[in-house]
Amino acid sequence: MKVNEMAGKLSLRVNTTKGDLDRDVTGCYISDLLSDVMANAQEGEVWITLQTHPNIVAVAVLKNLSGIIITNNRNPEGETLKKAEAEGIPIMLSASSTFETGGSLYRLLRC
Amino acid sequence: MKTFQADLHIHTCLSPCSELDMNPREIVDRARERGLDIIAITDHNSAENVEATCRAAQGTGITVWGGMEITSSEEVHVLALFEGQEALKRMQDMVYEHLPPLENDEQFYGQQVIVNEFKEVMGFNRRLLIAATGLNAQRILDVIASLGGISVASHIDRQAFSILSQLGFIPEDLRFNALELSPNVSRTEAESRFASLKRFPWVSFSDAHHIMDIGRRATTLLIKEPTLDEMRQALTDSGGRNVVWE
Numbered sequence: 001m002k003v004n005e006m007a008g009k010l011s012l013r014v015n016t017t018k019g020d021l022d023r024d025v026t027g028c029y030i031s032d033l034l035s036d037v038m039a040n041a042q043e044g045e046v047w048i049t050l051q052t053h054p055n056i057v058a059v060a061v062l063k064n065l066s067g068i069i070i071t072n073n074r075n076p077e078g079e080t081l082k083k084a085e086a087e088g089i090p091i092m093l094s095a096s097s098t099f100e101t102g103g104s105l106y107r108l109l110r111c
Numbered sequence: 112m113k114t115f116q117a118d119l120h121i122h123t124c125l126s127p128c129s130e131l132d133m134n135p136r137e138i139v140d141r142a143r144e145r146g147l148d149i150i151a152i153t154d155h156n157s158a159e160n161v162e163a164t165c166r167a168a169q170g171t172g173i174t175v176w177g178g179m180e181i182t183s184s185e186e187v188h189v190l191a192l193f194e195g196q197e198a199l200k201r202m203q204d205m206v207y208e209h210l211p212p213l214e215n216d217e218q219f220y221g222q223q224v225i226v227n228e229f230k231e232v233m234g235f236n237r238r239l240l241i242a243a244t245g246l247n248a249q250r251i252l253d254v255i256a257s258l259g260g261i262s263v264a265s266h267i268d269r270q271a272f273s274i275l276s277q278l279g280f281i282p283e284d285l286r287f288n289a290l291e292l293s294p295n296v297s298r299t300e301a302e303s304r305f306a307s308l309k310r311f312p313w314v315s316f317s318d319a320h321h322i323m324d325i326g327r328r329a330t331t332l333l334i335k336e337p338t339l340d341e342m343r344q345a346l347t348d349s350g351g352r353n354v355v356w357e
Contacts, residue, residue: 032186034279035270053185053247055278077247 001025001108003067003090006046010104012069012092015081019090023066028109030102034059041065048094048102052076057083057091067091069105071098112351115332117342118142119151119176120190120265120291120316121325123160127221127241129320134226135160135167137322142173145326149337151176151192156210156240158203159225162196167228174337180265181206182241183248188265188272190291191255194339198258205254209246213239248274248285261339261346266293266318267305281308289314289346289354294328298357312346315356330356 004021007014014021026044031037032051041047043064049056052074060068067090070076076084076091084091094101121138122129142150150173152161161177168175177199178192193199214237215223223236246254255262264274264287274281274290281287290308292301292315301313319325333353334341345352 033276035276038279051185051277053278053282055280055282058282059279 007092009108012094015091015093016084018085019088021090025066028105048098050074052080054079054083057087057089060089061087069094069101071101112333112335115148115334115337116146116329117149117332118147118317118326118329119192120153120318121150122154122320123152124224125154125157125160127223132322134230135164135228136230139167139171139173141322141325143171147326147329149174151178153178153180153190155180156182156206157236158199159236163226163228181251182243183251184243184245185248185277186243186272187248187274187277189251190263190265192261198260202258206244209244210238211242215239261288263289263291265291268293268296287311291316293318312354314354330354
């Protein structure tokens with residue numbers, strides 16, 4: 001499934017203008033500890049988190065993730081968006097909780 | 112120059128996770144036994160037992176600095192150290208303003224006891240001090256700096272509530288005055304695990320929550336007198352001052 005298709009089906013608001021929305025989402029990793037994401041996320045996965053710090057972009061680039069979904073109506077910091085635009089990492093906002101968002105995505109990817 | 116043994120990360124019974132016998136009198140007594148010269152009281156998101164500890168230390172030769180261990184919105188613990196009550200009070204006001212409006216559940220988290228220097232209970236802090244503030248790490252560092260304090264990233268080797276566990280790495284614009292290593296790591300281990308963070312000065316303190324833990328790790332400051340300004344110079348190796356821990 002492509003990033004833009006996933007964003008549509010999960011009613012995510014895409015917060016960045018650049019970034020490859022045509023990329024394949026190969027899976028998903030959910031964590032709010034960036035050290036854990038650095039250790040365990042796999043290339044191509046979309047990452048669901050509550051963290052809004054600019055470092056999330058650097059971690060997504062490092063792991064070559066397909067995008068970041070920020071849950072619970074949280075808004076990324078201005079610097080985070082700037083970095084995401086510069087690095088081409090799509091940031092998507094979910095109005096739902098991490099549980100709801102992750103559950104819906106699981107159904108899309110695995111069922 | 113003289114050497115001063117400093118343990119600048121000590122919790123009192125105001126921290127819900129701390130032992131109730133962590134009152135100013137016991138802390139100062141234990142600090143003396145351990146040969147400490149400077150201690151700092153750093154409770155979670157509050158500084159209400161600092162003044163009592165300063166009074167308890169009067170005439171003992173031990174210098175007490177005020178501080179707090181502030182929880183950022185990213186759930187990073189940041190030590191804020193201050194001299195004098197005014198800056199500390201302003202820091203505390205700001206932290207209180209940005210704590211969620213929830214009450215502490217004593218059964219679950221523990222009591223948050225405000226005491227005087229005579230081991231008498233003066234009251235209880237009802238705020239949920241264990242919670243994260245709405246202030247991000249950058250904002251906290253900016254405020255500490257503007258109030259003339261020293262900022263230290265707490266226990267960077269720990270798997271929880273540390274800048275590295277929460278944010279993966281230290282962003283370049285986040286300028287901590289120092290990084291703290293917990294007593295769980297030796298200097299040698301720290302050298303190999305955190306080689307990439309040598310751009311920061313390193314310190315190591317006890318993070319004591321129990322009386323017996325006070326001084327289990329301390330940092331030696333080679334400075335002229337026990338002031339925050341001297342420590343600031345020691346952290347940057349200025350004018351023959353330095354910080355050392357093994």
